[in-house]
Amino acid sequence: MIRFLKLDRSFVLSMLLITPSIFTCVIGLLDLPLPARFFSYAICFLLLFLIAFLNNNFYLGFRRKKLFCYNVLVLMILLYYTVFSASNIASYIEFYSFVYLVCIPVFIIYLLNFKFLECDYKRVVRSLSYFSALAVLFFLLLYVAGLTHVVGYSVIPIGMDNQIWFSRFLTDYIFMMIFYILHYKKLPVIQILAVISGFVLLYYTGSRAPVVAMFFAVAMLVYSCYRAYFVVFVLLFSPFIVYGLFLSLKAMFSFNAYSVLERFSLYTQAIELISANWFGYGNSSFGILTLGVDEIWYPHNIFLELLVNFGILGFLVFLVFLVLVFRQLDFRNVFSYLFVMALINSLSSGSLPGNNNVFVYGFIVLTVGNLLMKSRP
Numbered sequence: 001m002i003r004f005l006k007l008d009r010s011f012v013l014s015m016l017l018i019t020p021s022i023f024t025c026v027i028g029l030l031d032l033p034l035p036a037r038f039f040s041y042a043i044c045f046l047l048l049f050l051i052a053f054l055n056n057n058f059y060l061g062f063r064r065k066k067l068f069c070y071n072v073l074v075l076m077i078l079l080y081y082t083v084f085s086a087s088n089i090a091s092y093i094e095f096y097s098f099v100y101l102v103c104i105p106v107f108i109i110y111l112l113n114f115k116f117l118e119c120d121y122k123r124v125v126r127s128l129s130y131f132s133a134l135a136v137l138f139f140l141l142l143y144v145a146g147l148t149h150v151v152g153y154s155v156i157p158i159g160m161d162n163q164i165w166f167s168r169f170l171t172d173y174i175f176m177m178i179f180y181i182l183h184y185k186k187l188p189v190i191q192i193l194a195v196i197s198g199f200v201l202l203y204y205t206g207s208r209a210p211v212v213a214m215f216f217a218v219a220m221l222v223y224s225c226y227r228a229y230f231v232v233f234v235l236l237f238s239p240f241i242v243y244g245l246f247l248s249l250k251a252m253f254s255f256n257a258y259s260v261l262e263r264f265s266l267y268t269q270a271i272e273l274i275s276a277n278w279f280g281y282g283n284s285s286f287g288i289l290t291l292g293v294d295e296i297w298y299p300h301n302i303f304l305e306l307l308v309n310f311g312i313l314g315f316l317v318f319l320v321f322l323v324l325v326f327r328q329l330d331f332r333n334v335f336s337y338l339f340v341m342a343l344i345n346s347l348s349s350g351s352l353p354g355n356n357n358v359f360v361y362g363f364i365v366l367t368v369g370n371l372l373m374k375s376r377p
Helices: 002-007 009-030 036-053 065-086 089-112 121-144 163-183 189-205 209-225 227-251 260-276 286-291 302-328 334-346 356-366 368-374
Strands: 148-151 154-157
Touching (some): 009 121, 065 089, 089 356, 121 189, 209 227, 209 334, 260 302, 334 356
Antiparallel strands (some): 148 154
């Protein structure tokens, strides 16, 4: 038991990254007014407590103290632009959402970086792959059982209220399995079935940007592992990208919340606001400024949102984070690909807390990812 817990960085990471989507569906099916990620966080903290209790090196402290100070600075800037600059209801909701979706998982990642934790990179990748397969097959079971509902033009499981979030979950899980298959030249039956099932479920979401992001990541992976087959891969999967572009062009003629035309309208509004004030209007101020109501609304682009809400200061702080992550990217590391996927997704959809995976995967690359690569076989 002690040996299992001492090595189980992989299990904690899998619980943190995979189980929130499963708990979301389960709580939705049970119709319980509970935050789904709370259960994932609680399990992670419980596991970390058990690991610390069973090891004598608990008080060794954090690695990368400068990075920890950077996180404190980010939180202070966010708090200032929430309390003193905006002070509307939406700004407080977004602040709490950022703490819930970004700060808590980043803190768990820091705890995973304690020196006493041993790590086995292949074990982490295998664990993520099997957890992903179980999650996708669980979603497939919900579809087969008819436990779905229609949101916009998409069919998604009960419990999920946004097709873009669901498609992001799916593409992350599919990529984790594809990485395990290609990187380690394995052909496990459960992962093969789950990958096929995942592509079928993606079709029902009708989402485009997450699929394009995953295609880009898989293309980089194929180029890294099987360079001779890169052209074949591009030719084989190009029709899917063309089909996605066709759907995007088709959507331009239907002005709705998911259309390309709506996105361009939001970008234009954001650029006009930025040009009028380079110092920011306050956290989650885009709704008041463009709609005239105190509700959460955003430009659907993380860079524009940062400039509107936090001005040039918030934008530069985020650029520092990106530079740090890009300097540490290693495309033998699955988290580097996941970070790139999350960053691509953040360019066309989601709010700052909604693009939490940019920060979560980025900090895994900066902290745990480096240790994992040292243990790579």
